Structure formats: C-alpha cells, structure tokens
Amino acid sequence: MKKIIQVRIYKGEEQYVGECIDLPVVTQGRTLDEVSENLKEAIALYLEGEDPAEFDLAPEPSILASFELSTPTHAKT
Numbered sequence: 891m892k893k894i895i896q897v898r899i900y901k902g903e904e905q906y907v908g909e910c911i912d913l914p915v916v917t918q919g920r921t922l923d924e925v926s927e928n929l930k931e932a933i934a935l936y937l938e939g940e941d942p943a944e945f946d947l948a949p950e951p952s953i954l955a956s957f958e959l960s961t962p963t964h965a966k967t
Contacts, residue, residue: 891948897929900958908955913945929953
C-alpha cells in the first residue's frame with residue numbers, strides 16, 4: 891500500500907493548480923499556501939467515508955507535492 895499521495899503543483903494562467911497523481915482530485919489557489927490547504931481539504935473530502943485500502947493507500951497517508959517551475963528568461967547582457 892502507498893503511504894504517500896503524490897501531487898503535482900504548477901502555475902496556471904491565473905492561479906496555482908494542484909493535481910493528484912493517485913486520485914482524481916484537482917484544486918487551485920492564489921498562493922502556494924492556499925493551494926496546499928485546498929489540496930489537503932479536497933483529498934480529505936474525497937476520502938471521507940472511504941476505506942483508503944480501496945485506493946491502495948495506507949491509513950492516514952502523507953502528501954508529497956512536486957512543484958513545476960518554468961524556465962526563467964535570462965536578461966541579455
């Protein structure tokens with residue numbers, strides 16, 4: 891069983907988007923803190939009343955977030 895729920899966070903057009911790899915959960919927020927809190931809440935709501943084992947998850951799994959960075963544009967010298 892998985893002890894970690896993997897999440898990908900990336901910058902959308904206007905907000906940060908958090909998308910679970912292991913579950914069909916997607917949310918967004920204006921800041922990284924906000925999208926992190928929204929992810930925790932959305933995952934908890936999705937799993938509410940469910941047996942985590944049905945999703946191949948250990949009881950009370952952790953959340954591991956990967957943040958996708960865009961390539962910076964360097965100033966010309």
